[in-house]
Structures are given as C-alpha cells and as structure tokens.
Amino acid sequence: MTVTFAHDRGYSPHVYSDGPSTADDSPHRFPDRGRTRLCIWLPSDPPARRWVPADGLLGLFGMTAEHLFKEGWWREYREWLGDEAPHGPHAKEAN
Template sequence: MTQRPAWRMPAWYTRPASRILFQRQLAACAQQHVRAVKPPQRYRGGFALRVRLHVEDLPAQIVTIVFGRAVPEVPHVYTDGPAESPHRYADGSLCMWYPYDPVERRWTLKNGPAALLGLVVAHLLREEWWRLTGEWPGQEAPHGPHAP
C-alpha cells in the first residue's frame, strides 16, 4: 500500500489576488509593463513574471522572475543580458544571496517585489563592475568545490 503525500500549504501565488498584487507592485516599481509568462519546464506548476529593465550603465535586458512549486518562497531570476559572471548558478540564474544566510540577509516575500527588483538591479550592476574591473564589489559567499 502506498502512502499519501503529507498535506502542504498551497503556494502563495495560487491565489489570484496575491499573484495580481505582486505583479502590479512589481510593475509600479519597475515603471514598466510586467507580464506573466509560462515558467520553464523545471518549474512546472510555478509562477513567472517578465519585465524589461532599463538601468543606466547597463544594457537593456529582460528579467524573468520564477517561483517554483517545490520552494515557492524562493525566486529564481534569469536575464537575457551578458551571462559571464562568478555569481550565476549552473542553470544561468542569478546568485544574489547565499542560500544558507539568515533571513535578514535574504529576500523574503514579506520584503515585497520592490526589494526583490532592487536586489536584481544591484546584482546586475555588480556583475557589470566585475566584467569591467575583475573585482566583485560587496560581500561574497564561498564558491566552488570547497564551499560548505
């Protein structure tokens, strides 16, 4: 006999009001149209938004923010801009904070879409600085085979 999976609280974005509010708040702070898009296959059942970013000193780029079904509180952020960076995951998503940092040092849903967009812009600016100078401005978590 197989066991039924344990009950889990539905993801925050399964309620239309939460999803629409997040999208509108993101559009207001980005001052751009934000549209919902189909999430990548690996995040099937999730929620994704796409916005075009125009930041001074950066090439215009499209940013996709994806919330997966497995961990719906943690966004995965992708961009179509330059990809060379020491702070990208293997799938190309931005490594904006250390996953095991305390909550105060990571983005949470309580922080809202404006704070998330601010972290995305700050990360893209750091990447651009790294491409120009070879140094990463700001704190870095351990990377590579010896990382915890």
C-alpha cells in the same frame, strides 16, 4: 528578466537575466536549463541577506538591479563589490 516561483522552493525565487553565460563573465550565475540563473543570495543566508516575501516585489527587483550592477563592475574591474560567498568555479580560488 524572468522570476520564477515554485512550490518546492518555498519563498526562494529563481531570477534569470540576459547577460553573461559563463563564470568567467560573472562569478555569480549558474547554468539552468539553457539559461543562466543569478546567484543573488544563498538559501542558507539569514533573512536579512536574502529576499523574503515581506520585502515585496520592489525589494526583489532592487536586489536584482544591485546584483546586475555588481556584475557589470566585475566584468570591467574583476572586483566583486560587497560581500560574497565563495562558490562555483571560483570557490577554490578563494580558499
């Protein structure tokens, strides 16, 4: 797992992890410079639904672990556990 912070993104880190590289294998990943970035939250989500610095690194790692578990479940059962915002190639299917 790799986490990057950039000044132009404020406090919204990008999280990368080995694993699926297509939306068919995970509806919540985006290609990003030869890697796949996890879509754990939307930047427009309220603070309670996304990572904020007050959550600490353990909070970020916990959100990442939960996301990776949901991905595994998705690959096995084609069901995303919990809430999700439609986006990417699957957004049209949700409408």
